[in-house]
Amino acid sequence: MELIHSGKVRDVYSDGDDLILVASDRVSVYDVVLPTPVPDKGKILTQLSLWWFERLADVVPNHVVSATDVPPEWIGRAIRCRRLEMLPVEFIARGYLTGLGLKEYEKHGAVAGVPLPPGLLEGSKLPKPIFTPTTKATEGHDEFMTFDDLVGEIGGATAERLRRVTLEVYERGAALAAERGIIVADTKLEFGRAPEGTLVLADEVLTSDSSRFWLADEWQPGRPQHALDKQVVRDWSSTVTDWDRTPPGPPIPDDVVEATRARYIQLYERITGTTWE
Known part of the structure; x- marks a missing residue:
């Protein structure tokens, strides 16, 4: 191979x-x-x-x-x-305001061109899930795209279908997770096109790397949430004052590694209902 x-x-x-x-x-x-x-x-x-x-x-x-x-x-x-022709976009659905979505909202009152009500806080639940695609940068950071930007990139019919599918995947996943006491704050999906033209979900889906998961019984808008994903690494890295956020990155302390692993396992067990072996 x-x-x-x-x-x-x-x-x-x-x-x-x-x-x-x-x-x-x-x-x-x-x-x-x-x-x-x-x-x-x-x-x-x-x-x-x-x-x-x-x-x-x-x-x-x-x-x-x-x-x-x-x-x-x-x-x-x-x-x-399957081999696919991957689309050059990350398809993101957000049900809660956090991360880069929160920063974008604080600047513009909107995320990816989608206007939101005033007065929302970190961790606020949105009136309804929103579709906020980004570029898939090969260098630097991904940038938000409006829906019109997306249409210009992949065409109107494809953009409409993938907006609908992205939100449906998010809503299906969020409903199932809610039954298990988990909030899916947001999720990122990737799609490709098969040789016959079919749009296909690829890469990963609703994992701790591609999504933000919170414990529902600890959710409280206006503050950071207890996250069952790599947020613990993000939080630790923000305290490393002598790192300029460029390669090479600093080694992760043992306690942060173990806390991250424990949260990944906790999410897997809560979502699937099976013990991690």
């Missing part, structure tokens, strides 16, 4: 007509991969994605060919998947 791409978290290999997507234990913040891995992270992301792909198959087709027909050294962390 040939390594054809190495991303911040995943490596992609070519294997005949298929691709092998391998999730590593790497973790990144500010688009910088940090030198310290989080044990089991790649397996947790992969297994949680597979769980969600199965439950969303009636909403949108996905790229999974097999989770078992992969090299034995990658069992549990790899997926055999």
Whole structure:
């Protein structure tokens, strides 16, 4: 097999007509991969994605060919998947105001061109979920796109369909998570086009790397929330005063690594109802 791409978290290999997507234990913040891995992270992301792909198959087709027909050294962390022409956009749905969405709202009263009511706070629930796509930057940081920007990039019919699908995936995931005491604040999806033209959900879905998850019984607008994702790494990194947010990143302390791993496992177990082995 040939390594054809190495991303911040995943490596992609070519294997005949298929691709092998391998999730590593790497973790990144500010688009910088940090030198310290989080044990089991790649397996947790992969297994949680597979769980969600199965439950969303009636909403949108996905790229999974097999989770078992992969090299034995990658069992549990790899997926055999279809080759797709990936769209150069990250498709984001937000149900709560946080992260870059909050910063954009504080500047403009809107996110990706979607106006929001005045007076919202960090962690506020939005009147209804909103669609806020961004560019998929190869260098630097992703930038918000308006819906008109998206239409110019991928065409009106495709933009309309993927706005609808992105919001449907978010709403389906948020409803299921809510039954388990979890809030899905936002989520990022990626789509590709199959050779026959079908739009296909790819990469990962509703994981702790692609989404923000909060404990519902601890949710309180106006302050940071208890997050079951890599927010603990983001929070720690903001305290590293001698790092300018460019490579190389600083090593992650052991207690932050263990706290991150514990939150990934806690989310997996709460969402799937199974114990992490």
